Amino acid sequence: MDMIKRIPTHMDYVGQGRAEKLYQIIIVLFGAVGLVWGYTIQQFSQTVYILGAGLLLASLLTIPPWGIYRSKPLKWQDARNENDVSDGKSKKKK
Template sequence: MFNIQTHMDFEGQHKAEKLSRFIITLFGIVGLIWGAVIQQFSQTVYILGAGFILASLLTIPPWPIYRRKPLNWQKPRYENQTNSDDSKKKKK
């Protein structure tokens, strides 16, 4: 029915982690400065919370920018039935 991708590649995970750290750090610094200017620590917490929500929305879902370099997996090799019978005989 729907083909929804639910994975990120390794480089996409690295980008998402860097982006979330940058956003949360930026909002934390801005919130700390703004809270000190108006003397309200609650404003610092609100701004940091907004940064956390923004970072979550941008980095948790597997957006297409995080799936640009997928891994090429090898196809599984199944053992031949005759080979497995021969190995059982050899073990006896």
């Protein structure tokens, strides 16, 4: 059970952008190739199969949180004391 909890399940913000861009590139590329190939052999089913293969490939490359999607984690601020109600700015007296 402890081994399962150590599996990373998150992506950082930059990684989400990378995954989205890669996903779009793969889908458009496979869609274009499928369209050209399907038109060439006059089989729309081949277009759908090629696009489906692109969808499967894109999903395998972008849905799991691979290491390339977790390389720039955000630096969070330290938590404030529960009793601290200030806005964090110091006020100067004149």
